[in-house]
Amino acid sequence: MHQPILTASQRARRQPAESRLAASAPLSRAESEGPISRTERKERTRQRLIDGALALIGRGRSYTSLSLREIAREAGVVPAAFYRHFRDLDELGLALVEMGGVTLRRLLREARRDGIPPTDMIRGSVLIYKRYVEERALVFRFIAAERAGGSRILRNAIRTEDGHFASEMAQDLRALGVMPDLSSASLQMICGLVVTTMLNAASDILDLPRGQPVQEQEMVANFVRQLRLIFLGAKHWRE
Amino acid sequence: MHQPILTASQRARRQPAESRLAASAPLSRAESEGPISRTERKERTRQRLIDGALALIGRGRSYTSLSLREIAREAGVVPAAFYRHFRDLDELGLALVEMGGVTLRRLLREARRDGIPPTDMIRGSVLIYKRYVEERALVFRFIAAERAGGSRILRNAIRTEDGHFASEMAQDLRALGVMPDLSSASLQMICGLVVTTMLNAASDILDLPRGQPVQEQEMVANFVRQLRLIFLGAKHWRE
């Protein structure tokens, strides 16, 4: 999707519906469904800008180095249209941060739903997490990178999101009854360390060269041992 | 230093030596010392480019978003001169990474020289580290940001540097005789976790709003507890 959106009449004139290439037309299904509500169309373009930014990140660019025009181009929209949705790049960035927060929380939700692997809990969780990260590579690349990298506004937003993630994790651990004699404050501190370790590992996971199983297993093994170390410390923690 | 370097004759014609402002002329001392060796002048300009990049980082920009022209301008050099020192921005970045590595290792060297604070070891070390980071804010901002943020080349270079830092730390801990019954591999793993925790904390330290002692103390306390947790885990670690 690299061509600006056209009005319906222009589209009909220049490009008959049956000639569209499915691969490059994510909205083709909807386009053949006739009239679209105004708010729905707006939401769709907004999403296209977000996806455009992520697509560029997926091609190895870092969010901080993206330009407004580049994102608009990727979204198939004229640069000026960007301003109908976001004041500036930071505001788009904040939308991405929120998406990242949702992604993180969903990981916990799925863990609650599916339960923790009963044997070899940490290693099992790490493998699930690794897969989760790989399947959502773009969001995690963004979060991991901008956590320390981008504008101050984004950094702070991500820090807040991380904090919520850690809190929710602490709550879940408490509900599971593990480490029942730890204060909430200690649990929060421990989960904070777990979260930074996880996000640091996310960066490692995403930079793994594919087809190097040895290096991959070493990375996983190291990640597992670091988490074991943390939880071992937690087991012996006295306030 | 925002004006391009001029040749000696031009300089003499336009700007008599006694009219220079010391503040904006870091090389003024040398300039009044007569002829400079070629390699020395080259090294000096190179350093000026590096310092220029760091200065821009210090003004809240992230390295990934810097442009060649911006850096050259900051260094007081014409854009084309950049190429006499670095092939491209990544190569300058690598120089900054190396500077970061040196900075990290010097921290260990000073710790060996001055010894670890005998009582309250971890808290004492944290306070020393915090001060060390604040005094070298620009390098640490760069390292913390580009560790997960920038180009793949820089990320890998920083990972390598981090690894060396962790290894040297492991070696030092071994030499100090703490945790003597841990294997080298385990020590290395533990130090890896300590390093990522330290660098993550560096980012937090640099983002502390000044004049907010409460928030500052909370941050420090949290950092201290996380390290305590890690070393407590290490104490109970069995292979």
Added chain:
DNA sequence: ATATTGAGTGAACATATGTTCACCTAAAGA
């Protein structure tokens, strides 16, 4: 049926960018 609204357009703007090139000149080498 008609008027209003607002997402998206395309052109224009001033400015910034990376890279190249021939050139200058002072240090290094003969």
Added chain:
DNA sequence: TCTTTAGGTGAACATATGTTCACTCAATAT
């Protein structure tokens, strides 16, 4: 002494950028 070398210059280039503006036209509101 004279020649060579190479760091630094300034101009030029094609291209990219953020932002503005009047405009279109289909979905909404009247």
